[in-house]
Amino acid sequence: MKQTALCAALLLLSACASDRVVEARIAKTGESFTGTFDPGTFGGSLEMESAAGVKCTGRSTGSETIGTTVVVLICDDGRAGSAVLLDGPTRSTGSGVLGDDQVSLSISR
Numbered sequence: 001m002k003q004t005a006l007c008a009a010l011l012l013l014s015a016c017a018s019d020r021v022v023e024a025r026i027a028k029t030g031e032s033f034t035g036t037f038d039p040g041t042f043g044g045s046l047e048m049e050s051a052a053g054v055k056c057t058g059r060s061t062g063s064e065t066i067g068t069t070v071v072v073l074i075c076d077d078g079r080a081g082s083a084v085l086l087d088g089p090t091r092s093t094g095s096g097v098l099g100d101d102q103v104s105l106s107i108s109r
Helices: 002-016
Strands: 019-024 032-038 045-048 055-063 068-075 080-087 091-098 101-108
Touching: 019 045, 032 055, 068 091, 068 101, 080 101
Parallel strands: none
Antiparallel strands: 019 032, 019 101, 032 045, 045 055, 055 068, 068 080, 080 091, 091 101
16 A cells, blocks of 8 residues: 555656756847756746857746746846746747847747
């Protein structure tokens, strides 16, 4: 019985701890970012990097009743911004502003 409960707890924790893939693209320059998103329990955290080595981190909040996620981003090159994503069955996608440019962002589920 103890072994079954332990296995069930480990499976539950591993399912919750799975990071999701993040992809972002700056509209004006075509700069692209890839990284991971950890949904967390009450808000998620995001890390992504461009091919040029620019690193960005972010935090998210969501609303299950509305079906949206808001991500606030800060990059090590001084850019900051946010994006609003619509939650779909396999990905959350949306757009926002990063620095002075428009950014499109998607997070896989």
